[in-house]
Amino acid sequence: MRDIVAVARTQLATALRERITLFWFVLFPLFVLALFGFIFADIGERADLSFRVTVVNLDRGAARGNFGSDVLATLAGLATAAPGGEAPLLELRVPGEGADVRAFTDAELQALRVGRRDAVVVIPDGFSEALVAAVGSGSAAAAIEVHTSGGRTSSEMALRVIEQVLAGVDREILVQLGQFDAGRAVIVDQAEVGASDRTLAYIDFLVPGVVLMGFFVAGLFSVPGTILFGRENRVLRRYWVTPLSVPRFLAGFGLGHVALCALQFAGLWLLGRFAFGSQVDFFRPLALVYLALSAATFLAIGFLVAAVARTANAGMAIANIINMPLMFLGGLFFPTGTMPPVLRAIMLANPVSYLADGLRASVGVSVAAYSTAASLGVPCAWIVGCAVVASLRMKWDVGR
Amino acid sequence: MTTEVSEMDSPALMKVSNLVKHYGDVRAVDGVSFAVPKSEVFTLLGPNGAGKTTTLEILEGIREADAGEIEIFGERVRRVDRAVKERIGVLLQEGNFEPYLRVREVLSLFASFFRSARSPAEMLKAVALEEKANALVKTLSGGQKQRLAIGVALINDPELVFLDEPTTGLDPQARRNIWSIVSGLTASGKTIILTTHYMDEAETLSQTVCIMDHGKVIAEGTPRELTSRLGQDTIVEFVAPAEAGLPAALGDRVRVARGEGGLVSVTTGDLVSTLAGLLDWSRSSGHALAEMTVRQPNLEDVFLSLTGRRLRA
Numbered sequence A: 001m002r003d004i005v006a007v008a009r010t011q012l013a014t015a016l017r018e019r020i021t022l023f024w025f026v027l028f029p030l031f032v033l034a035l036f037g038f039i040f041a042d043i044g045e046r047a048d049l050s051f052r053v054t055v056v057n058l059d060r061g062a063a064r065g066n067f068g069s070d071v072l073a074t075l076a077g078l079a080t081a082a083p084g085g086e087a088p089l090l091e092l093r094v095p096g097e098g099a100d101v102r103a104f105t106d107a108e109l110q111a112l113r114v115g116r117r118d119a120v121v122v123i124p125d126g127f128s129e130a131l132v133a134a135v136g137s138g139s140a141a142a143a144i145e146v147h148t149s150g151g152r153t154s155s156e157m158a159l160r161v162i163e164q165v166l167a168g169v170d171r172e173i174l175v176q177l178g179q180f181d182a183g184r185a186v187i188v189d190q191a192e193v194g195a196s197d198r199t200l201a202y203i204d205f206l207v208p209g210v211v212l213m214g215f216f217v218a219g220l221f222s223v224p225g226t227i228l229f230g231r232e233n234r235v236l237r238r239y240w241v242t243p244l245s246v247p248r249f250l251a252g253f254g255l256g257h258v259a260l261c262a263l264q265f266a267g268l269w270l271l272g273r274f275a276f277g278s279q280v281d282f283f284r285p286l287a288l289v290y291l292a293l294s295a296a297t298f299l300a301i302g303f304l305v306a307a308v309a310r311t312a313n314a315g316m317a318i319a320n321i322i323n324m325p326l327m328f329l330g331g332l333f334f335p336t337g338t339m340p341p342v343l344r345a346i347m348l349a350n351p352v353s354y355l356a357d358g359l360r361a362s363v364g365v366s367v368a369a370y371s372t373a374a375s376l377g378v379p380c381a382w383i384v385g386c387a388v389v390a391s392l393r394m395k396w397d398v399g400r
Numbered sequence B: 001m002t003t004e005v006s007e008m009d010s011p012a013l014m015k016v017s018n019l020v021k022h023y024g025d026v027r028a029v030d031g032v033s034f035a036v037p038k039s040e041v042f043t044l045l046g047p048n049g050a051g052k053t054t055t056l057e058i059l060e061g062i063r064e065a066d067a068g069e070i071e072i073f074g075e076r077v078r079r080v081d082r083a084v085k086e087r088i089g090v091l092l093q094e095g096n097f098e099p100y101l102r103v104r105e106v107l108s109l110f111a112s113f114f115r116s117a118r119s120p121a122e123m124l125k126a127v128a129l130e131e132k133a134n135a136l137v138k139t140l141s142g143g144q145k146q147r148l149a150i151g152v153a154l155i156n157d158p159e160l161v162f163l164d165e166p167t168t169g170l171d172p173q174a175r176r177n178i179w180s181i182v183s184g185l186t187a188s189g190k191t192i193i194l195t196t197h198y199m200d201e202a203e204t205l206s207q208t209v210c211i212m213d214h215g216k217v218i219a220e221g222t223p224r225e226l227t228s229r230l231g232q233d234t235i236v237e238f239v240a241p242a243e244a245g246l247p248a249a250l251g252d253r254v255r256v257a258r259g260e261g262g263l264v265s266v267t268t269g270d271l272v273s274t275l276a277g278l279l280d281w282s283r284s285s286g287h288a289l290a291e292m293t294v295r296q297p298n299l300e301d302v303f304l305s306l307t308g309r310r311l312r313a
Helices: A002-017 A018-038 A068-078 A101-113 A127-137 A153-176 A203-231 A246-275 A285-307 A312-330 A339-349 A350-362 A373-395 B054-062 B103-111 B122-124 B141-152 B172-187 B199-205 B223-228 B245-251 B270-287 B299-307
Strands: A051-057 A090-093 A117-122 A142-149 A186-193 B002-005 B011-022 B024-038 B042-047 B065-072 B075-077 B088-091 B158-166 B189-195 B208-212 B217-222 B234-239 B254-258 B265-269 B291-294
Touching: A002 A246, A002 B103, A018 A203, A018 A246, A018 A373, A051 A101, A051 A142, A051 A153, A068 A090, A068 A203, A068 B254, A090 A285, A090 B042, A101 A117, A101 A142, A117 B265, A127 A142, A142 B223, A186 B270, A203 A285, A203 A312, A203 A350, A203 B217, A246 A285, A246 A373, A285 A312, A285 A350, A285 A373, A350 B199, A373 B075, B011 B054, B011 B189, B024 B042, B024 B054, B024 B189, B024 B217, B042 B199, B042 B234, B054 B065, B054 B158, B054 B189, B054 B265, B065 B103, B088 B141, B103 B122, B103 B172, B103 B208, B122 B141, B122 B208, B141 B158, B141 B172, B158 B265, B172 B189, B172 B199, B199 B299, B208 B223, B208 B299, B217 B223, B217 B299, B234 B270, B245 B254, B265 B270
Parallel strands: A051 A090, A051 A117, A142 A186, B042 B189, B042 B208, B088 B158, B158 B189
Antiparallel strands: A117 A142, B002 B075, B011 B024, B011 B065, B065 B075, B208 B217, B234 B265, B234 B291, B254 B265
């Protein structure tokens, strides 16, 4: 064990003393977080995200119209792809014909609670009548219940979208009823499921992504770079004539790398929290598991690159080639639910997808698209595969 | 590793028999055999490309031989494994350290690889790098880096030390420092296998010299034994623009060779007659005998007599 710890300390010391490594390990991820934090702070206002919303219409209408159906139709319109090919804003679910509406609603609220829906909208029985009465008497507006999941950014965003939609519907209804004043007839009666007193923002979606990106860049580029340049400069050669074995060297190197990732994570967490007000809570057991698993997965991929590349330049080329599909089809920065089928197929084999999904879900900033077993199992499979190949193929010296 | 207890009872710490190594069509090591006596400096001497380093790398476990047998510490081994590596120390001809590590950290790192190791402080003193203990490797001079490399090679207090070209590229002062360390190791009873293409280094440090050329051992013995093969010859060297007519002027009993920079080397068994002949030749040809020296044969002359080429050609 002494040798493993010593190699880890060496890895840590050299990385912290070398400016280039320090930049890529610590400063670059902080820069990316700051850049994305400033540029995309209002991303939730734009229709480039898709939200899973359930609408339950219990309204049976009134003499002057069925306004609940109007609200449902308007929301359904947002669930249709635009002619220009833009993805629909909403993925809408409604109860089927003859379904037990109460049971359906309960099931959907449970789905919202566990993160499989972003909002559940319930148009109550008597909504149209209340609306007509409200307009006629100028009394309190009719309410639509919008259930959201407290503490989830996607749910917060979905609520804002629904509020905007209802504001538009409100105006149309007023026109239908012959009222042209600026008052509101429909209001949102919001209820949180799994409520939290926290208000999340896009930065909360972003921070886990940048943390993973930092781990990813460090694993994919820094790991093979350090090993391959060490090999070319005949540094690793000296280990070869000692009892240190390749697996023990990799274990020590990996331990040092994980320690560096921990430092990197600390920097990102501090920046996100104190500069951008991120409320993401990474210090939950499952989130910590995902963080460790992420560092280990990208480390293993880095080992694989170092093992198969003959030169440092070749290693960097390989890293660049696999960088694009892994990082940009992994949902680090943007949701991937609207991607074409071919790209979604790549995503299914991409450990980044599972890690990003699992980490975000574990810290409560988004909905888990994959099961926990898949999110833990697929990266583990990558680690085992990469580690086995790296242990067998890693060379201490050039051309040996 | 497959090992079997040797049936031989030998005082040699290492024995090599018919070692062969090919690189494609090139036979880099061609049936090399030798025995390394315990507590001696055993030197593989030869020009670049003679097969010294390949031989050494096979013995260090870096490369695998195509054929041949290796017996080390009394056991026949197919491949140098962890158990053997615990007992050997290696100074590689080509090898670097992490530039951003401190000298003390390098020694601590390598000490951690062995079950038993000397303390970094002890090694710093042994290789005279105490003042550089906290210096980054990248700030060391060539000689200091080489001393650090020797410190690393000795960190496990090895019984057998491989020193591959330990002074190549170093200035004279640094070379003498390394020689001093190697002499100290010999005095403490270490067995050393040294490779070099410096004749003076081999003569100064070695008890046994094994001369290699084109992958083969062409001579082996103590430096005195090897030079005595040239008999009682004396060598007269001088610089002249040409040596035309010289063999005729000196007779059949001398050998005349021309080296780099106009150096003419005359090997003779009759120094007085040869000097007289040289003076006559100088007067008649008009060539001065510039920088003339008279000396006894050395290993370079042995190599020259065996191959017709100079060691550093």
